[in-house]
Amino acid sequence: MKTNDVILQTTTKVVFFIIFLFSIHIFFAGHYTPGGGFVGGLLTTGALVLLLLAFDLKTVKQALPFNFTIVTGIGLLLALGTASASLVFNVPFFTHAFDDFTLPLFGVTSLHTAMLFDAGVYLVVVGAAITIIQSIGGDA
Amino acid sequence: MINLPLLPIILPFLFAILLLFFKENIRVQRSLTLIGLLASLVAALFLVFKVKADGIQAVTLGSWPAPFGISMVSDMLAALLVTTTILLTLFIVIYSFSSIGEGRERFFYYPAILFMVTGVNGAFTTGDIFNLFVFFEVLLIASYVLIVLGGEKKQLRESIKYVLVNVISSALFVITVAFLYSVIGTLNMADISVKIAQVGQPGIITVIAILLLIVFGVKGAIFPLYFWLPGSYAAPPIPVLTLFGALLTKVGVYAIMRTYTLFFVHDIGFTHEILSVLSILTIIAGCIGALAYFDLKQIIIYNIVIAVGVILYGAAQMNESGLAGAIFYLIHDMLIKGALFLLIGIIIYVTGTSNLRKMGGLIQTHAPLGWFYLIAAFGLAGIPPLSGFVGKLLIVKGAFEAGNSWGAIILLASSLIVLLSVIRIFIYAFWGKPVAIPQTDRRPYRNMMMPAVVLVILSVLYGVGTEWLFPYMTDATNGLLQPSIYIDAVLKE
Numbered sequence: 141m142k143t144n145d146v147i148l149q150t151t152t153k154v155v156f157f158i159i160f161l162f163s164i165h166i167f168f169a170g171h172y173t174p175g176g177g178f179v180g181g182l183l184t185t186g187a188l189v190l191l192l193l194a195f196d197l198k199t200v201k202q203a204l205p206f207n208f209t210i211v212t213g214i215g216l217l218l219a220l221g222t223a224s225a226s227l228v229f230n231v232p233f234f235t236h237a238f239d240d241f242t243l244p245l246f247g248v249t250s251l252h253t254a255m256l257f258d259a260g261v262y263l264v265v266v267g268a269a270i271t272i273i274q275s276i277g278g279d280a
Numbered sequence: 281m282i283n284l285p286l287l288p289i290i291l292p293f294l295f296a297i298l299l300l301f302f303k304e305n306i307r308v309q310r311s312l313t314l315i316g317l318l319a320s321l322v323a324a325l326f327l328v329f330k331v332k333a334d335g336i337q338a339v340t341l342g343s344w345p346a347p348f349g350i351s352m353v354s355d356m357l358a359a360l361l362v363t364t365t366i367l368l369t370l371f372i373v374i375y376s377f378s379s380i381g382e383g384r385e386r387f388f389y390y391p392a393i394l395f396m397v398t399g400v401n402g403a404f405t406t407g408d409i410f411n412l413f414v415f416f417e418v419l420l421i422a423s424y425v426l427i428v429l430g431g432e433k434k435q436l437r438e439s440i441k442y443v444l445v446n447v448i449s450s451a452l453f454v455i456t457v458a459f460l461y462s463v464i465g466t467l468n469m470a471d472i473s474v475k476i477a478q479v480g481q482p483g484i485i486t487v488i489a490i491l492l493l494i495v496f497g498v499k500g501a502i503f504p505l506y507f508w509l510p511g512s513y514a515a516p517p518i519p520v521l522t523l524f525g526a527l528l529t530k531v532g533v534y535a536i537m538r539t540y541t542l543f544f545v546h547d548i549g550f551t552h553e554i555l556s557v558l559s560i561l562t563i564i565a566g567c568i569g570a571l572a573y574f575d576l577k578q579i580i581i582y583n584i585v586i587a588v589g590v591i592l593y594g595a596a597q598m599n600e601s602g603l604a605g606a607i608f609y610l611i612h613d614m615l616i617k618g619a620l621f622l623l624i625g626i627i628i629y630v631t632g633t634s635n636l637r638k639m640g641g642l643i644q645t646h647a648p649l650g651w652f653y654l655i656a657a658f659g660l661a662g663i664p665p666l667s668g669f670v671g672k673l674l675i676v677k678g679a680f681e682a683g684n685s686w687g688a689i690i691l692l693a694s695s696l697i698v699l700l701s702v703i704r705i706f707i708y709a710f711w712g713k714p715v716a717i718p719q720t721d722r723r724p725y726r727n728m729m730m731p732a733v734v735l736v737i738l739s740v741l742y743g744v745g746t747e748w749l750f751p752y753m754t755d756a757t758n759g760l761l762q763p764s765i766y767i768d769a770v771l772k773e
Contacts, residue, residue: 213300220294226283233286233352234341 145194152194159187167262168255177258181265188270197278208270215263222256284330285337285354287323288362289401292316296394306385310377313390317370320397324363331359332752336759336769338407346771347471353407353770356756357607361404361534364611367738368526368618369397371731375622376519378727379629384429384517392429393523396422403531407770409460410467412535413453416499420446423528426520427512438515445508449498456491463488470770473542473763481546489544489551493536493558500532502592503561506585510569513584514577518625521577525584526618530610533588537595537606541760548598556596560687562589563694570701574636576624576709579701580617583660586698587613593687594675602678604757608746609671612659615739616667619656620702622732623649627709630725632718636705641714649729650710652736657706659739661699667743 163183170176191200226235238252295316302308331337331354340349354362373393380389399419406412424446428439461467463484464475476485494505501509509529513521536555544551562585569582591613594606626649628634630642643650655666662668672695679688742749759765 209300209303213297216297216300220290220297224290224294230282232339232341232343232349233283233290235343 149194152190156187156191159183159190163187167258170258171252171254177261178265180258181262182269184262184266185269185273188266189273192273192277197274201274208267208274210267212264212267212271215260215265215267217260218263219257219260222253222260225253282339284323284327285339285352285359285405288320288327288366289352289398289405291320291323292366292394292401293398295319296391296398299391299394300388303388304386306382309385309390310373313373313394314370316394317366317373317397320401321363321366321370324359324366327354328356328359328363328752331356332755336766338770338772340770347466347468350411351407351468351470351770352405353469353766354405355759355766355769356752357534357537357759358404360607360611360752360756361530361614362401364614365397365400365404365527368614368735369393369523371618371622371735372519372522372526374731375522375625375728378724379625380517380519387429388425389429392422392425395419396426396523396527398422400527400531404534407469408467409469409472410457413450413457416453416531417450419528419531420450423524426523427516429520430517432515435515438512441508442512445498445512449495452491452498453495456488456495459484459491460488468770469538469542470767473767474771476543476546481544485544486547486550489539489547490554492539493551493555496532496535496539497558498532500529500536500592501562501585501588503558503565503589506562506565506588509585510578510581513581514575518621518628522618522621522625525581525621526614529584529588530614533591533610536592537610537760540595541598541603542763542766545598545763552596552598556593556684556687559589559592559596560690562586563593563690565589567694567697567701571697574708576628576634576636576705579705580620580624583620583698583701584617586694587617590672590675590691590694593691594671594678597675597678597682597684599678599681600757600761601674601681603760604753605671605674605676605678607671607753607756607760608674609668612667612671612739612742615735615742616656616660619732619735619739620653620660622728622735623653623656624705626725626728626732627653627705629728630717630720631709631715632720636708639709639715640712641710642717643710644714645717646725648733650706652729652733653710654706655740656736657699657702659736659743660702662695665740665743667739669743670746 163180166175166183167177167180170180223234226233236253238250240248240250243249295312299309299312327337337354338351340346340351342349396419399415399422402415403412403419406415424439424443427442428435460472464472466472466475497505513524540552540555566582566585566589570579570586573579591606591610594602594609627642630646631639633639659666659668662672672691676688676691679691
C-alpha cells in the first residue's frame with residue numbers, strides 16, 4: 141500500500157520556517173532574555189528533524205548540501221577565534237568587547253562579541269546534533 | 281604576554297579543530313598534528329622558564345576580578361606536567377604513524393588525541409574546581425573515542441565498562457562540587473582554600489575531602505577503585521594504551537595532590553592518614569597483579585597501579601621530602617611508562633603475541649630492543665643513576681621523617697617486586713631458546729624504535745640530570761607546601 145504524506149509534508153513546509161525563525165529569535169534574544177546559542181541551535185535542529193521526519197534523508201541532504209562535521213568545525217573555530225582575539229590585544233583570554241553602532245535598518249544597536257561566541261555554540265550544536273541523527277538514521 | 285599559561289591548552293585545541301577539516305588526507309593529518317604539538321611544546325617550555333623567573337603565572341579569564349572569573353594558574357608543578365604531557369604525546373604520535381593503521385587515522389584519531397591533550401593540559405592548569413570538572417570531561421570524552429575507535433569486539437566490551445565507571449564518577453564529582461559550593465560558596469580554588477581556613481575545616485569539609493578522594497581515586501585508580509583499569513587499558517591498541525597509561529591516571533593523581541595540599545590541610549590526622557593507608561594498599565594490590573600475569577600488557581598495567589600508590593604515599597606525608605619525591609616520581613613515571621609501553625608494543629609487534637610463555641631468544645634477533653628495554657626496566661625499578669631513584673629515595677626519606685617506617689619498608693619492598701615483574705619480561709622474551717617468530721617488516725620496526733629509544737634516553741637524562749632539575753622541583757614543592765604562595769598569586773592581594 142502506498143502511503144500518502146501530503147498533509148504532513150505540506151504542514152511541514154510551513155511549520156519549518158516558523159520554527160526556524162523562532163530559533164533565530166531565541167538565538168538573538170539570549171543576551172537580555174532567556175535563550176542563546178544552545179537553545180537556538182537545538183530549535184534549529186528540531187526544525188531540521190521535522191524535515192527529516194516528513195521527507196527522507198536523501199531529500200534533506202539534497203536541500204541542505206552541508207557536511208555537518210565541517211559545520212561543527214566552523215563553529216568551534218568561531219568560538220575559539222572570538223575568545224582568542226584577546227591574545228592580540230594582550231588582555232586576559234575571553235575578554236569580550238562591545239559598542240553601539242548605528243545600523244541602516246535597526247538604528248542604534250549594541251553589538252557584543254559574545255554574540256559571535258554564541259554563533260559558534262549555535263553552529264556546534266546544530267552540526268553535532270545533525271551528525272548524530274544522520275549517522276544513526278543513515279546506512280553509511 | 282599574560283595569556284602564556286593558556287597557550288599549551290589553546291594550541292592543541294586549535295589544531296584539533298583544523299584537523300576536522302581534513303578528514304581523508306592522512307598526510308595533512310600527520311603533519312598538522314606534528315606542527316601543533318611542536319608549537320605547544322615550545323609554548324610549554326617558555327611557560328616553564330617564565331614560571332621559574334617570575335613565579336606563579338595566574339590569569340583570570342574575561343578580565344574579571346579573581347574569585348569571580350575562572351582563574352587559570354600555572355605554578356611550577358602544573359607547568360612541568362603540561363610540558364611532560366606534550367612531550368609524551370609527541371613521541372606517541374610519531375610512534376602511531378607506523379603502528380596505528382590507516383583505518384583509524386581516517387576516523388579522527390589525531391583530533392581525538394589533540395582534544396585529549398587539551399583536556400589534560402587544562403586539568404593541570406585550571407584554578408577553578410568546576411572548570412577542572414569540565415576539563416576532566418573534555419579529556420574523558422576524547423578518551424572514550426580513542427578506546428572504542430576501531431570497533432573490535434574487545435574494545436566495544438571494555439569501552440562500555442570504562443564509560444560506565446567514568447560517567448558514575450563524574451556524576452559523583454558534580455555532587456561533591458555541589459556540596460562544596462553549598463558549604464563554602466565559591467568555586468575558585470584559591471578562594472576555597474581561604475574560606476576553608478576561615479571556618480577551620482568542620483566535619484562536613486572532611487566528608488567532602490573523602491568524597492573528592494573517591495572521585496579522583498576512580499580516575500587515578502587507587503586501591504578499592506582500580507578494578508576497571510586492567511581490563512579497559514588492555515583493550516585499545518598500544519599507542520592509545522601508552523597515552524592512557526602515561527597521562528590519564530596521572531591527572532587523577534594530580535587532582536588529589538592539589539586538593540589535599542591546597543584545601544584539606546587542617547585535619548591531616550584523618551584525611552591524609554586515610555590517603556596513606558589507601559596508597560599502601562594500592563601498592564600491594566598492584567604488586568600482586570604485576571606478579572600474577574604472564575601477559576606483557578597486564579604486567580605493565582599493574583605497574584601503573586603501583587606507581588599511583590607510590591606517588592600518593594609521598595604526597596600524603598605532607599613534608600618537604602615526601603612532596604618533592606612525589607613530584608619527581610610523578611614526572612619520572614609519566615616518562616618511563618611511556619617508554620615501557622612503546623617498547624612492549626614493539627615486542628608484541630615483533631612476536632605477534634603478548635603471552636610471555638610464547639616468546640624467547642629475542643636478544644639474538646633484536647638486540648637494541650632488548651638493551652633499551654633493560655634500561656627502561658631498571659629505570660622503573662629505581663636503580664641509582666636512572667630516573668626512578670631520586671623520587672623514591674625522597675619519598676622513603678619523607679616517610680621515615682614522618683615516622684611511617686612500615687609504609688617506607690613496604691614501599692622499598694615493592695621496588696623489588698616491580699623489578700622482578702619487569703625483569704621477568706626480559707628473561708622470558710629475550711633470553712632462552714629462540715622461538716619461531718612471524719616474519720615482520722623491518723621498516724615499521726625501525727620507525728617504532730626511534731621514538732621509544734629517544735624516550736628511554738630522555739628518562740636516563742632525567743635521572744642523571746637530577747641536580748639540574750632540582751631548582752624547578754623545589755619551586756614546585758614550595759608551591760604545594762605553602763598554599764599562601766598559590767593564593768596570593770591568584771587573588772593578587
